[in-house]
Amino acid sequence: xxxxxxxxxxxxSTVDHQPPSRRIMRRAVVLGGSMAxxxxxxxxxxxxxxxxxxxxxxxxxxxxxxxxxxxxxxxxALLAGGQRQFERWFPGFHDEVLAAGATxxxxxxxxxxxxxxxxxxxxxxxxxxxxxATRPFLEAQVRRRTLALGNVRIAYGSATGVVFQAxxxxxxxxxxxxxxxxxxxVDATGRSSRLTDWLAAAGWPAAPMRxxxxxxxxxTALFRRDAAVGDTWAATSQDTPGHGRVPRIGSIxxxxxxxxxxxxxxxxxxxxxxxxxxxxxxxxRDFPPMFADIAERGxxxxxxxxxxxxxxxxxxxxxxxxxxxxxxVAGDAVASVNPIYGQGMSSAxxxxxxxxxxxxxxxxxxxxxxxxxxxxxxxxxxxxxxxTFADLELPHVTGPYPRAYRLMKWSHDLLFRAARTDSRTxxxxxxVLSMVEHPSxxxxxxxxxxxxxxxxxxxxx
Numbered sequence: 001x002x003x004x005x006x007x008x009x010x011x012x013s014t015v016d017h018q019p020p021s022r023r024i025m026r027r028a029v030v031l032g033g034s035m036a037x038x039x040x041x042x043x044x045x046x047x048x049x050x051x052x053x054x055x056x057x058x059x060x061x062x063x064x065x066x067x068x069x070x071x072x073x074x075x076x077a078l079l080a081g082g083q084r085q086f087e088r089w090f091p092g093f094h095d096e097v098l099a100a101g102a103t104x105x106x107x108x109x110x111x112x113x114x115x116x117x118x119x120x121x122x123x124x125x126x127x128x129x130x131x132x133a134t135r136p137f138l139e140a141q142v143r144r145r146t147l148a149l150g151n152v153r154i155a156y157g158s159a160t161g162v163v164f165q166a167x168x169x170x171x172x173x174x175x176x177x178x179x180x181x182x183x184x185x186v187d188a189t190g191r192s193s194r195l196t197d198w199l200a201a202a203g204w205p206a207a208p209m210r211x212x213x214x215x216x217x218x219x220t221a222l223f224r225r226d227a228a229v230g231d232t233w234a235a236t237s238q239d240t241p242g243h244g245r246v247p248r249i250g251s252i253x254x255x256x257x258x259x260x261x262x263x264x265x266x267x268x269x270x271x272x273x274x275x276x277x278x279x280x281x282x283x284x285r286d287f288p289p290m291f292a293d294i295a296e297r298g299x300x301x302x303x304x305x306x307x308x309x310x311x312x313x314x315x316x317x318x319x320x321x322x323x324x325x326x327x328x329v330a331g332d333a334v335a336s337v338n339p340i341y342g343q344g345m346s347s348a349x350x351x352x353x354x355x356x357x358x359x360x361x362x363x364x365x366x367x368x369x370x371x372x373x374x375x376x377x378x379x380x381x382x383x384x385x386x387x388t389f390a391d392l393e394l395p396h397v398t399g400p401y402p403r404a405y406r407l408m409k410w411s412h413d414l415l416f417r418a419a420r421t422d423s424r425t426x427x428x429x430x431x432v433l434s435m436v437e438h439p440s441x442x443x444x445x446x447x448x449x450x451x452x453x454x455x456x457x458x459x460x461x
Contacts, residue, residue, distance in 0.1 A: 004440065005378050005381065005382075005438050005440045006437065006438040006440045006441040008375065008378045008438075009378050009379070009382060009437065009438035010437070010438070011357070012350055012353045012354060012357060012375060012378070012379065013081060013084060013085070013350060013353065013435075013436065013437075014088075015084050015085075015087060015088045018356075018360070019360070021046035021047055021356075021359070021360060022047070022362075023046075023047055023048065023049060024047050024048075024359065024362065024363075024365070025047060025048045025049070025182075025183035025184055025365060026048065026049050026050065026183060027048060027049065027050045027051075027052070027181065027182045027183055028041075028044040028047070028048040028050070028051045028052070028182050028183060028184045028185075028186070029051075029052050029054065029171060029172055029180045029181070029182035029184070029185045029186070030044065030051065030052070030053045030054065030185075030186045030188055031054050031159045031172055031185065031186065031187050031188060031189050032053075032054070032055065032186075032187070032188035032189040032190060032331070032333075033053050033054070033055025033056070033143075033154060034055075034139065034188065034190065034331070035139060035142060035331065035344075035345050035348045035349075036188040036190075036330045036331020036332065036333070036348035036351060036352075037053055037055070037186070037188035037189075037330075037331070038053070038139070038142045038143055038146045039085075039089065039142070039330075039348050039349055039351070039352035040186045040188055040330050040351070040352055040355055041053050041146050041152050042089050042090070042145075042146050042149070042152075042352065043089070043352045043353075043355045043356045043359070044152075044184070044186070044355070044359075045146075045149045045151055045152050046356075046359075047359045048151070048182075048183070048184070049151060050151050050153075051151060051152040051153070052152075052153060052154075052155050052180050052182065053146075053152065053153070053154045053155070054154075054155050054156075054157060054158075054159055054172065054174060054180060055154050055155075055156060055157075056156065056157060056158045078131040078132075078133075078138070078342075078345055078346065079342055079343065079345075079346040079433075079434040079435050080431075080434035080435070080436050081346045081349075081350065081434055081435030081436045082345050082346030082348075082349045082350075082435065083131055084436065085346070085349030085350060085352070085353060086142075086349060088353070089349070089352065090142070090145045093141070093145065094131065096141065097131065097133065097138065097141050098131075100137075100141060100256070101133070101137065101256030101257060102131055102132065102133040102137065102138070102255075102256055103131075103132050103133070103253075103254045103255060103256070104131055104132070105132055105233070105234045105253070105254065107121075108121045109121075109233050109234060110233075110234045110235065110236060111232060111233075111234070111235040111236075111288075111290070112235070112236050112237075113235070113236065113237040113238070113288050114237075114238050114239075114240065115238075115239055115240060115245060116239070116288070118288075132234075132253045132254060132255055132261075133255050133256055134222075134255050134256065134261060137255070137256050138345075155174070155178070155180060157174040157175050157176045157178070158174065158175045159172045159173065159174060159175075159189065159194075160173050160174065160175050161173045161198045161201075162185060162195070162198050162199075162327065163179055163181070164202055164324065167324055167325060168324060168325040168326040168366060169185045169324050169325070169326040169327040170182070170183075170185075170326060171185065172185055182326075183326065183365055184326055184327075184328065184365060185326060185327050185328075186327075186328050186329070186330055186355075187327070187328070187329045187330070187333050188329075188330045188331045188333060188348075189333055190331065190332040190333055190336075191313070191332045191333070191336045193329070193332075193333035195329065195333065196315075199324070202324075204322065204323070204324060205320060205321070205322060207315040207316055207317045207319070207320055208315070208316045208319050208320075209313060209314065209315050209316070210313065210314050210316065210400070211311045211312065211313045212311055212312045212313075212388050212391060212397065212399070212400065213310060213311045213396075213397065213398075214267070214309065214310070214311055214312055214338045214391050214394070214397060215267055215268045215308075215309075215310055215311075215396060216265060216266075216267055216308070216309050216338055216339070216340055217265060217266050217267065217270065217271040217272060217306070217307075217308050218263055218264075218265045218272070218305075218306060218307040218308070218339075219263070219264050219265070219272030219273065219274065219279055219282075219304055219305070219306050220261060220262065220263045220264075220304070220305050220306075220307075221261075221262055221276075221279060221295070221300060221301075221302070221303075221304045221305070222255075222259050222260070222261055222262075222300070222301040222302050223259060223260045223262060223294050223295075223298035223299060223300055223301060224258065224259060224260075224298060224299035224301060225254060225258045225259055225260050226298060226299065229293055229294055229297045229298045230290050230293045230294060232252055232260075232290040232293075232294070233254055234251075234252060234253055234254055235250075235251065235252040235288065235290055235291075236249075236250070236251045236252075237249065237250040237251070237287050237288055237291070238250075239286075240393070241393060241394055241395050246266070246270060246286075247266075247267055247394055247395075248264070248265060248266050248267075248270070248286055248287075249263075249265045249340055250262075250263060250264045250265065250283075250286075250287045250291060251263045252290065252291065252294065259301060260294055260298065262283075262291065262294055262295070264279070264282050264283060264286070264287060264291070265340065267394055267396060268396040271308070272306065273304075273306065274303065274304045274305070274306050275304070276300070276304055279295060279304050280292070280295045280296055283295040283296075284296070307339075309336075309338070309339060312335075312336065312337040312338050312384070312387060312388055312391070313335065313336055314334065314335035314336075314337075314380055314384055315329070315333070315334055315335070316377070317329060317334070317373045317376075318370070318373040318374055318376070318377045322368075323368040323369075323370075323373075324368065325365065325366050325367050325368050325369070326365060326366075327368075327369070328355065328358075328369045328372050328373075329373075329376075330348065330351040330352070330355065330376075331344075331347070331348045331351060332344065332348075334351065334376055334380060335347070335380040335383065335384065337383050337384060337387040337388065338387045338388075338390075338391055341383075341386065341387045341390070341433075343383040343386070343387060343435060346434075346435045347379055347380070347383050347435070350379045350435070351376055351379060354372055354375035354376045354379060355372060357375055358371055358372035358375065378438065381438075382432075382435065382438050382439055383435070385402070385439045386432065386433060386439060388402075389402075389408065389409075389412065392405075411442070411443065411448060411451075414448065414451045414452060414455055415428075415429055415442060415447070415448075415451045416429075417451075417454075417455045418450070418451035418452075418453075418454035418455050419451075421454055422450065422451070422454040424450065425447065425450060425451050425454060428441070428442060428447055429442070
């Protein structure tokens with residue numbers, strides 16, 4: 001009997017000791033030197049004699065966002081599921097990045113606002129905490145640990161195509177004219193991946209793509225953290241649609257070098273700009289007072305950075321009837337959802353664990369990696385369900401709606417109401433939202449019956 005999605009997800013997200021791996025290939029090539037590519041390289045280092053990571057940006061850019069990562073200047077909080085995987089693949093990673101300057105934000109230190117009303121602090125016993133840093137800082141820590149492995153190196157350039165030998169991918173062509181050959185090639189080139197075009201040119205079918213138009217807009221700025229400006233450590237603000245409210249999300253996060261990274265966002269035509277006066281106006285008008293205090297009185301470090309993402313998208317490689325051997329796809333090149341929920345980096349770490357599980361099975365590299373894509377589907381489904389279900393509440397999002405949407409909405413609302421008074425339901429939802437457990441773990445009778453009881457007879461626990 002095939003394991004359930006919840007069981008497969010639990011197996012992938014384990015941090016338990018794994019049996020020793022073995023080298024099954026001479027060389028592997030990873031296209032993309034961002035988080036998904038680095039994590040894939042870390043896994044491949046256990047199974048290949050040599051791993052080459054093809055990256056188009058310099059590895060060190062003075063702490064600034066790399067040109068190849070357009071969202072690199074925005075808030076990046078690592079969810080608990082991602083933290084677990086980083087610790088699995090890089091033992092001691094958590095303590096190292098904290099010592100290097102990253103911050104940890106226990107749930108009870110975050111000031112939370114919904115529709116302008118401050119919510120009670122999360123109980124410390126909930127265990128909710130986030131590892132927060134700028135994207136360049138966190139990526140640098142992962143790159144350092146990956147390159148320290150000894151059999152991983154970076155080749156700078158951009159891939160212009162994949163190289164075939166019969167029905168197998170045997171390498172990648174670079175813009176330098178060099179061909180990097182490998183027994184396995186990983187596409188981790190992000191949302192803008194050109195793999196579909198490369199495969200189509202060789203006569204291979206395109207993976208079916210699903211999209212949801214979310215039209216999310218960010219503006220983010222860095223400020224010196226200063227007690228004279230305010231005593232805020234971390235804060236989140238969310239205005240939900242309805243009753244004339246415009247949906248918006250904002251956050252203040254402490255990051256390395258005693259700075260605040262402050263994000264404000266909007267949807268559709270509500271689009272913050274790079275203009276500092278516009279940024280300050282929106283902080284004063286649309287968010288709790290500490291946003292304006294920091295924007296108007298804080299020391300600004302660098303420019304206001306913006307980011308727009310038109311849609312959530314996923315490529316369902318598992319639905320293809322034909323696919324070349326010697327090729328897998330990871331990270332945003334598989335699926336990229338609304339970044340407001342912070343699932344991107346955690347998904348990338350779990351894709352790496354999918355790759356590990358596939359390689360530990362001792363696969364025939366002359367055959368398509370179907371078992372890898374079956375595992376990745378479970379991770380993508382988890383992120384897609386959480387993010388797109390929330391986005392369907394936005395007035396400008398018109399679908400597509402999943403099957404049994406009404407039933408899913410009923411159970412979602414039931415669990416949400418119960419979580420306000422029942423700590424056990426709240427903890428279960430928190431594990432799903434932080435990618436520690438699969439959303440289907442909440443569909444079982446036990447969690448739903450408990451949520452129904454607390455919805456009808458609420459009491460604090």
